[in-house]
Amino acid sequence: MSQFLEISGLCARIDADGQEKQILRGVDLSIPSGEVHVIMGPNGSGKSTLSYVLAGREDYEVTAGTATFHGQDLLAMEPEERAAAGLFLAFQSPIELPGVNNANFLRTAVNAVRRARGQEELDAVAFLKMAREAAKALSMAPDMLKRNVNVGFSGGEKKRNEVLQMTLLQPTFAILDETDSGLDVDALRIVAEGVNRLRAPTFSALVITHHQKLLDYLVPDRIHVMARGRIILSGGPELARQIDQEGYTKFLAEVA
């Protein structure tokens, strides 16, 4: 049986102000079903780019390599097809949609993926009940469903809103791009619990973070260190603690 998520030799570049910039330089990564993997690494090493490329953002051009998800060629799929297939990206900076009611957005999204997955669509009443419960579990104020998507949300509210969307969309693979950044300790715990509730043998996650704190709650299976567009080192949870104490310099020097 093929791996759950298999990335091999992935290279990608972006056209930045007319100049092509190579960001991913051969990423190899495989994540089995049911595992939580972490990517750490210095700023600018390509962590967010990897998450965008996996989610299908069109600004990035994949120049080499493959990525398969549930045995499907992930890179050939449209972003919405990847979402329907079970991929979710919690954005580092969630996007504001002025005038778009949060509950309406969530329901449209949930029903879009349900339709694509051959499930029955939810009516407004059933959806709202589900959304309210999920929001409550994340200690979100009830009015956040009525507000416009991410407009005027604090940093912490935006991150919780991402986790709320993830909860409702029921992905099998979630990428969390610095979902812990800018959160106070209580919010961090709530967000981590939200992720932990999804954990199951059929659910995997790729967590991008700089901080050990989140990992105390999440208890990851593998840690990967990314630098200059490649995974340079992989190890168990102890690797994250080591980085937390010693920084990246030592590891970077070793591979240089």
Next chain:
Amino acid sequence: MAGHDRAKWAKVAYPPIDYQDAHYYAAPRKKPGPKSLDEVDPELLRTYEKLGIPLHEQALLAGVEVPEGERMPVAVDAVFDSVSVATTFRKTLEEAGVIFCPISEAVKEHPDLVRKYLGTVVPAGDNFFSALNSAVFTDGSFVYVPKGVRCPMELSTYFRINAKNTGQFERTLIVVEEGASVSYLEGCTAPMRDENQLHAAVVELVAMDDASIKYSTVQNWYPGDENGRGGIYNFVTKRGACRGARSKISWTQVETGSAITWKYPSCILQGEGSVGEFYSVAVTNNHQQADTGTKMIHLGRNTRSTIIAKTISAGRSDSTYRGLVRVQPKASGARNFTQCDSLLIGDQCGAHTVPYIESRNMNARIEHEATTSKISEDQLFYCRQRGLSEEDAVGLIVNGFCRDVLKELPMEFAVEAQKLLQISLEGSVG
């Protein structure tokens, strides 16, 4: 005559119209009034279906009794080509003293009222198209709400152009007496057509002391094909007079159709403390052109006006907001707030905002805000990552952009308008 029709300041372009070649009157074959839905012309029903009129409203057309529902009943005066063929709920309205009938009938039944008000808000010589309309109009709607009466239902007219080469010259007159109120809905569509068609309607509203008129339009006439062939020319003059103190006139429009739209629903704020409102969404796609906006003429003291205009341009279309806010010397304490937002989809369309502000009173306060934005790649990607197709994402973002206007529409109309916005922008991205 040729050459005089062009409003040279409008940012629209079209070949000269041969007015001698236009048909000024075309009546569908007369049939006796329908007694049940089965007796209604199936062609008419099909049209209503396309327009998205709920079945129970279609039944209303045939005079079928419906059980009391949650929804406010809607009376429909259908203008089918140039002659109104069905008017419903006449009885309930009659009991309330409200007159709602084809203007051709009003001329015969209520000549004094028509004579008193017709042409007083939009004089025949106001502009080229109002002159044309005044000379040749054959039908339209007439509404009269007597003193103190709150019209018991929303009044609705669905227009349709279905005869080949028929110019439509509708005339609408709405008079609301002291302390009375009415909400009027106007929705339009037209089937596919190859040749350009002219539509030059005139709408006049009169509001007396403490009266209120809410006039909502969803306009979806044939915009021409994607190469800009065919489509309706919509050259309309709409104006309301707030004659009485504390009277209020509110225009809400969602304009998605027509090859060329040229209209400026306006308010003359004469009565002390009277209020004018204009909420507009104008969508242009492919080769459509729209030059639309409003005029708020402040004559009386402490008059107030609000303008919220949302313009969405896609394809190779061009859209202009053109608005006049004028405060006359006696309008002390007049206030206006204007907000114009433009949203661009793609890189071949245009959006323009042309505000004219004239204040002759030192105490007036006029505010104007304007923004221009594009649907960002970030927003599209965010929506698509959540499972929405690109077109659904555009629809959602556009509806969000228009929310301040759409919320002014009556509930049923708002739903229809949301669908319309999405349909109008189909194929505009990707």
